[in-house]
Amino acid sequence: MQPEIFEYQFTVPKSAIDEMHHVNNVVYLQWVQDIAKKHWESKTSEKIRETYVWVVLNHLIKYHHAAFENDVLTIQTWIDHHRGVKSERHTKIINSTTNKLIVSAKTSWCLLLKETLRPARITDEISTLFG
Structure with missing residues (x-):
């Protein structure tokens, strides 16, 4: 079964540019986290x-x-997959004009109960949402 891909398009702002006149590496990391949050919230x-x-x-x-x-x-x-309290998320950032792959990322996440900040098993309800 193919995973459902969540997608978002945007224009690189001036604030993302470093002294080498391209997007700073730390900004890409922020975008990886931002898209994960958008996907979760959606x-x-x-x-x-x-x-x-x-x-x-x-x-x-x-x-x-x-x-x-x-x-x-x-x-x-x-x-990509999940087991127990952990989930593996993949992210690609692609130039929409040239179709060149800019960044690829793989992130391991752990689900916590918000109240206690203790690990929580990924429920079937959550798993189904991201099927």
Whole structure:
């Protein structure tokens, strides 16, 4: 079964550009986290978001090409698999004009109960939402 891909398109703002005149590596990391949050919020109810929170265990980011101010980028994310309290999310950032892959990332996340900040098993309800 193919994972459902969540997608978002945006234009690179001036604030993302570093002294080398391209998007700073730290900005890509922020975008990886931002798209994960957008995906989570698009699929879950307020009740679920009040009960659970995600924390990052690790990121693996590969930088393939540079992006520049005013480039139009498409960012895609999907859940590859999950087990117990952990989930693996993949993200791609693609230049929408050239179709070049800019960044690929794999992030391991851990689900926590928001009230106690203790790990929580990923429920069938949550799993089904991201099927």
